[in-house]
Amino acid sequence: DAGVIQSPRHEVTEMGQEVTLRCKPISGHDYLFWYRQTMMRGLELLIYFNNNVPIDDSGMPEDRFSAKMPNASFSTLKIQPSEPRDSAVYFCASSGARGGQPQHFGDGTRLSIL
Amino acid sequence: AQRVTQPEKLLSVFKGAPVELKCNYSYSGSPELFWYVQYSRQRLQLLLRHISRESIKGFTADLNKGETSFHLKKPFAQEEDSAMYYCALRTGANNLFFGTGTRLTVIP
Numbered sequence: 001d002a003g004v005i006q007s008p009r010h011e012v013t014e015m016g017q018e019v020t021l022r023c024k025p026i027s028g029h030d031y032l033f034w035y036r037q038t039m040m041r042g043l044e045l046l047i048y049f050n051n052n053v054p055i056d057d058s059g060m061p062e063d064r065f066s067a068k069m070p071n072a073s074f075s076t077l078k079i080q081p082s083e084p085r086d087s088a089v090y091f092c093a094s095s096g097a098r099g100g101q102p103q104h105f106g107d108g109t110r111l112s113i114l
Numbered sequence: 115a116q117r118v119t120q121p122e123k124l125l126s127v128f129k130g131a132p133v134e135l136k137c138n139y140s141y142s143g144s145p146e147l148f149w150y151v152q153y154s155r156q157r158l159q160l161l162l163r164h165i166s167r168e169s170i171k172g173f174t175a176d177l178n179k180g181e182t183s184f185h186l187k188k189p190f191a192q193e194e195d196s197a198m199y200y201c202a203l204r205t206g207a208n209n210l211f212f213g214t215g216t217r218l219t220v221i222p
Binding site for chain 1: 212
């Protein structure tokens with residue numbers, strides 16, 4: 001198993017542009033999580049899904065951020081319009097349904113908004 | 115509200131010295147604590163969890179409910195232990211609250 005797969009690995013774009021981050025969870029995992037990592041705030045949970053349904057999006061910073069999970073094997077995190085303060089590393093993670101299952105993380109997408 | 119505090123952003127120790135990475139939590143329910151590690155150029159991965167009471171790569175962590183702590187310890191640090199360490203609290207469901215992380219540097 002290749003684990004959680006994220007794309008792109010790096011993204012550099014100008015402010016105001018739309019940014020789409022992609023994630024493929026581990027097959028069979030029921031939970032999918034999106035995190036943002038910054039030096040100041042560490043790892044913050046943005047949103048998570050259970051069986052493709054968004055459960056808690058209270059961590060999504062603003063309406064500029066949106067996430068979807070159209071099927072069990074794919075999720076997107078979109079920022080529109082992007083701003084320089086959105087620059088961070090965005091991680092996707094997935095886990096199984098049984099209690100205590102650890103989360104498995106992708107390599108992350110390093111996003112730079114100029 | 116739940117909270118995970120890692121008071122040290124940076125920690126440096128010499129090779130062979132003991133190391134302790136501090137983690138304190140705040141949670142009204144029954145906590146489930148984890149330590150995750152991120153080595154250079156690698157993805158974040160689970161190091162250990164308190165329910166397993168295991169030792170991984172020489173690291174141990176004991177949940178102290180009285181002090182609401184879950185400090186990570188290793189008696190003799192190795193250079194390959196240099197990494198970013200995150201303490202995490204699981205509250206219901208499967209979501210985790212992470213601390214801000216501690217970057218450990220082991221000096222040869």
